[in-house]
Amino acid sequence: MCSSGVFCLRGKKCVLRLMVVAIAYFVLLVTSSFAASAKLSWNRNQEPDIAGYQIFWGIKPQQYSNRITISDTSHEPIKRSYTINGLKKGATYYFALKAIDLSGKTSPFSPEIAYYVQPNLSVASLGFDIFNNTIPNGDIENGDSSVSSWSFVDWSSRNRLTNEVPGEWSNSEAHSGTHSLHIHNEHGTMAAWHSEWIVFSYPYPKVLSIGGWSKASNVYEGSWLYGLVGLVFFEDDSYSWFFSSQLQYDRGSHGWQFKSVIKKWDKGVKRIILYATLYGGTGSVWFDDIYIVPSPSNMIVNGDFEVALKSGDPLNWRSYDAPVNGAPVNENLGELVDDENHSGAFSVFLNNQTGSRAGWRGEEVVFDPPYPKILTFTGWSKALAVDPDVRFYGLDFRVVLEDGTVRWYGPRELRFSTETHDWEQKRVTKRWDKGVRSVRPYCLFYQGTGMVWFDDISIKAEWN
Numbered sequence: 001m002c003s004s005g006v007f008c009l010r011g012k013k014c015v016l017r018l019m020v021v022a023i024a025y026f027v028l029l030v031t032s033s034f035a036a037s038a039k040l041s042w043n044r045n046q047e048p049d050i051a052g053y054q055i056f057w058g059i060k061p062q063q064y065s066n067r068i069t070i071s072d073t074s075h076e077p078i079k080r081s082y083t084i085n086g087l088k089k090g091a092t093y094y095f096a097l098k099a100i101d102l103s104g105k106t107s108p109f110s111p112e113i114a115y116y117v118q119p120n121l122s123v124a125s126l127g128f129d130i131f132n133n134t135i136p137n138g139d140i141e142n143g144d145s146s147v148s149s150w151s152f153v154d155w156s157s158r159n160r161l162t163n164e165v166p167g168e169w170s171n172s173e174a175h176s177g178t179h180s181l182h183i184h185n186e187h188g189t190m191a192a193w194h195s196e197w198i199v200f201s202y203p204y205p206k207v208l209s210i211g212g213w214s215k216a217s218n219v220y221e222g223s224w225l226y227g228l229v230g231l232v233f234f235e236d237d238s239y240s241w242f243f244s245s246q247l248q249y250d251r252g253s254h255g256w257q258f259k260s261v262i263k264k265w266d267k268g269v270k271r272i273i274l275y276a277t278l279y280g281g282t283g284s285v286w287f288d289d290i291y292i293v294p295s296p297s298n299m300i301v302n303g304d305f306e307v308a309l310k311s312g313d314p315l316n317w318r319s320y321d322a323p324v325n326g327a328p329v330n331e332n333l334g335e336l337v338d339d340e341n342h343s344g345a346f347s348v349f350l351n352n353q354t355g356s357r358a359g360w361r362g363e364e365v366v367f368d369p370p371y372p373k374i375l376t377f378t379g380w381s382k383a384l385a386v387d388p389d390v391r392f393y394g395l396d397f398r399v400v401l402e403d404g405t406v407r408w409y410g411p412r413e414l415r416f417s418t419e420t421h422d423w424e425q426k427r428v429t430k431r432w433d434k435g436v437r438s439v440r441p442y443c444l445f446y447q448g449t450g451m452v453w454f455d456d457i458s459i460k461a462e463w464n
Contacts, residue, residue, distance in 0.1 A: 204268025223281020390448025
């Protein structure tokens, strides 16, 4: 190495240097159902005797089974790029460069860059299938001339026109699949769709997770009820209506919106019937993908990433990327993948090659009083070439206590190992000084480079 700090060929003056920026970024270009391409970009060396570059790649770190030489004697523009075709989906490739001078001598290797080629998700595996959902036809897809397992009621039908039918099985709107339940209420009647009775066996559950999705058009702001309501019969044969503000959707007009709540009763639930209603208000609403899960082992809806939308995104999760400390965002960051998983068929993936603030964010887990005070957090992750000095690689949770206080909880016990490792579990139990109103899960990987997968993110609540 010369005194100027650049690498040189032995026996030569400081003419040929190791490229400062060897591979600045990647772009994945799908060329067929079985192959993909990676676009490599770097800044050209400015020495006068540069003749070209050698590009090396393979499926093992620092073991390159492929090489191509490209001629490049021009000095403008500075930015250079080359596309490698015929890459296999679902594989990780490692790339490096060497510069060549006019005498045929080469520089040392540039820093190695790893790139994971995303596979195609199987369309057959996509759809709404919440584990242990007890509502028959909760995805609203089954039926012949009418929807099965659901019935429409209008308790004040005398107030509407005789030819007006405010409830229909719609095939024009859907959160997933092709159908939804539609209510078009022009007169503010008490209109609703209701499920079949859901009957539980002994020992009867005391905790139910309830939720679903709805879309709205011009719903009157003063509508009394627009949401999900339950009629609950208990083990002692008493009953009560279950109303929760957490199961009420926004009025006005909006796209598909998710609402959910976890409720604990002081006695077992023998049976329940659920109503999707627009009651005492006008407008059009659609309901889809409705569920009731008794005694949930995981409070996070789709914490195992097994429910995927048509878009190929995981239900109730989204990836995000933000620049931090000058590090730009990644062009290809987060995906739902089906070639790596801890369990089931899917996991979520992050490819952070810039050191930006990257992550996956889940929907809030919302509790109805009484609020739990003990939470157990669990998750799994796998890593490839993760920077040992990464700022944060692990699980973080935004916790809202019953008094409205917000606390972030991402202790060392929820941080994963760096560098390269197989699936690793992290788990911790936390007792809070106040009841917990809601929790939002985050899978974070920022201020460090590498590739990581997350799976089976879980929150378990205790009320004692």
